[in-house]
Amino acid sequence: MSDIRVKICGLRTVADVAAVAAAGAAYAGFVFFAKSPRHLTIDSARELALAAPVGLAKVALTVDADDATLDAIVAAVPLDMLQLHGHENPDRVAELRSRYGLPVMKAVGVADEGDLAALFDYTLVADQILIDAKPPKDAVLPGGNGLSFDWRLVAQRRWLRPWMLAGGLTAANVAEAIRLTNARQVDVSSGVESAPGVKDAARIAAFVQAAR
Numbered sequence: 001m002s003d004i005r006v007k008i009c010g011l012r013t014v015a016d017v018a019a020v021a022a023a024g025a026a027y028a029g030f031v032f033f034a035k036s037p038r039h040l041t042i043d044s045a046r047e048l049a050l051a052a053p054v055g056l057a058k059v060a061l062t063v064d065a066d067d068a069t070l071d072a073i074v075a076a077v078p079l080d081m082l083q084l085h086g087h088e089n090p091d092r093v094a095e096l097r098s099r100y101g102l103p104v105m106k107a108v109g110v111a112d113e114g115d116l117a118a119l120f121d122y123t124l125v126a127d128q129i130l131i132d133a134k135p136p137k138d139a140v141l142p143g144g145n146g147l148s149f150d151w152r153l154v155a156q157r158r159w160l161r162p163w164m165l166a167g168g169l170t171a172a173n174v175a176e177a178i179r180l181t182n183a184r185q186v187d188v189s190s191g192v193e194s195a196p197g198v199k200d201a202a203r204i205a206a207f208v209q210a211a212r
């Protein structure tokens with residue numbers, strides 16, 4: 001068994017939280033984005049966060065959320081990290097990190113070499129970076145689309161901050177993705193579902209096992 005840390009994103013039920021904890025994942029992600037099939041109300045997210053055992057880090061994923069929305073989430077839901085998955089610029093990342101006193105992970109979409117420069121800027125202000133596939137231009141969701149990018153783009157890179165690999169990962173490809181990129185953390189949403197927004201406990205367990 002290796003020390004790979006796994007994040008399972010888009011949990012919607014207390015049973016999902018239990019499955020993620022039983023599988024040995026390190027992070028549980030809660031999505032606050034109305035267009036997503038994984039969107040949670042603040043009350044539901046609070047219930048799920050309170051059901052999480054000690055040691056399972058609770059991450060709130062938002063997309064260009066305003067202060068009022070974030071204030072409400074942070075006030076109600078016990079959290080360990082914010083995941084910013086929109087167009088938040090480095091100043092906004094720094095502002096939110098200081099406003100809430102929580103570690104911030106900034107997601108950056110990658111499709112080609114040219115997208116890697118932005119990553120450097122975010123490593124100066126975020127606690128972690130999440131390297132995801134860039135969504136198609138007409139996509140409704142900026143993530144959670146089950147799309148991968150060319151992992152060779154990040155294969156030989158070193159970043160100033162801890163980072164997580166995401167985008168189209170499944171139990172079938174995560175070991176190869178880790179081998180190629182040397183990622184120590186991975187994040188998955190749609191790859192452990194039986195239908196959009198419906199997590200599958202067996203797929204979650206298989207994913208964590210394959211990642212390790």
Ligand SMILES: O=C(O)c1ccccc1N[C@@H]1O[C@H](COP(=O)(O)O)[C@@H](O)[C@H]1O
Pocket residue numbers: 009010029031033036037038061063085130132141142143144145146147166167168169187188189190191
């Ligand atoms: O999961 C979602 O619905 C979602 C919505 C909006 C932004 C990001 C979202 N998920 C994140 O996307 C990546 C990759 O997901 P997938 O494994 O390819 O489905 C992951 O970081 C999720 O946290």
